[in-house]
Amino acid sequence: MDSALMAAVIGTAGGGLATVGATWWRGRTHLRTAARLVYAELTRDSAAVAYFRQTGHWVAPTLSRAAWDRHGAVLARRRRGESFEKVHRGYEALEVAPFIAHDTLSSVEREEWLRVELKRLVTAIEEVGSIAQVPRPQVEEWTQRLNGRVSLRPTPPPQLGSSVVSLALLERFSGGMTPVRMYGGPDVRLRDGEVEWLTEEGASVVNHVVFDARGEESLDTLPAVRWTGGAPSDDEVTEQAYNGLVAATRLVSEVFGRDRMLATDGPLVAVVHYGRELSYGAWHGTLAALGDGYRYFRPFSSGLEVVASVAWHGVKEMSHFIYEGETGALANAVCDGFGLLAKQYALGQTAEEADWLLGADLLTAEVNGSALRSFKAPGTAYDDEALGKDPQPAHMDDYVHTERDQGGVHINSGIPAHALYLLATSLGGHAWERAGRIWWEALTGDGMREGVLFTDWARLTADAATTRYGEHSEEHQAVLAAWEAVGVPVDSDGDS
16 A cells, blocks of 8 residues: 555544554554665675685674664564564574584585575575565575575675774675684794794794785684794785884884783784785784785785774774774774874874875775775765775764664764864874874773763863863864864763
8 A cells, every 4th residue: 555545545534544544554664664674684694604605715703683683573573473483593594604614514514504594594585575675686686696696706895893894895794713823933823813922032022923824714824924023024915014013013102102002912913815815904802814805905914004003903992992883983983093193103294294095005906096094085085886985974964874884883983083184184293293192192091981982082082182281272172173073062071
């Protein structure tokens, strides 16, 4: 029944029927909206399964079920129990998928398990797609991917965890790295992601180590190819990653006065050549994993700021951020910002001389764009047929409310990122001296708490500027002006 016919029925039958009809119509609309959100989440998550089916590589450590947890009850109330159970079994299939992908299963066992779970996932997508009134060809496209009838070339993976690449850009999931027994070099090895020293002397002198995954994703028995005090590598990717680690720690120690970047006493670690044709750069709790890129992306060691941004996720204060939604977007802006400051410090650039581009050397010639993200002009980093248009906003009026990209953690980061740019260029000179100092003291100050939002960060930076430079100082006024320019209110009383 369309809206015009509904209006006619209501007009004829009177107020009582109007109330019943309106309630029915709202319920129907609510059901369809809920189903569409669940459908979007199911198909997005199924990309990881499709990729595994066609390549044999599982690259997603976790899969979201936020839409299901939030809206599954609507499907349970509004549809017969059979529909709810079909969709629920689809989510169960997604939970089982990482275990199927584990190398403890034989290829025969893996295929048999996968066949059963794929059937459940396809049924769930078809069922919720029908409720959501998704066009049948669109539903069939996804089920064909899961059944392996569409050839998917490896493409840059979207962000999970603390990757620098966003879900808005990329079509398959990545992560799931479990480094084990990685070792090499005279003094160091990596076991279960933790650096172990073979001599007591090594721990006191080695601050940076780069391991080579050699194109594998199992990360088993890998050599250390570059470390503090060792000879430079002939491999450009290795040397770029090493220089990025050094740039990150130099900013922390020489500018901000902290001896070590990480909370632990161990060195800063990167793994290069992770996977084949894998566009991936992420922090995995103890190390930075960097892929070699594919088609649209060069190796993720390209650019000091990219490596430094990934490594910054290891700074202990970053644990205050929850990696989703607004607080996740802020976490990315903070890490990207310090990554850019590390590059500017290494090159001796002023705020005016710097390009304020994250990943300026990352995109290949096939992409119509200048970088992955732009602090100077969010939303302008790229505009490409394959990657789409840079979705970042620069103002709260354009904040993107989405369930994709873990709630837009790489999209909405453009707002606080632009505030840092405005602050730095307003103050002039070297950005790390005043703007960076304010950001650092906000991060490491007593006011930090879990789940900090944009308004919280605005207040913390304003308080940091006041504490260091004085209320109504040039720095304090510049902070207030920067946040006003991006539409984020500053509550000086801390009640934001």
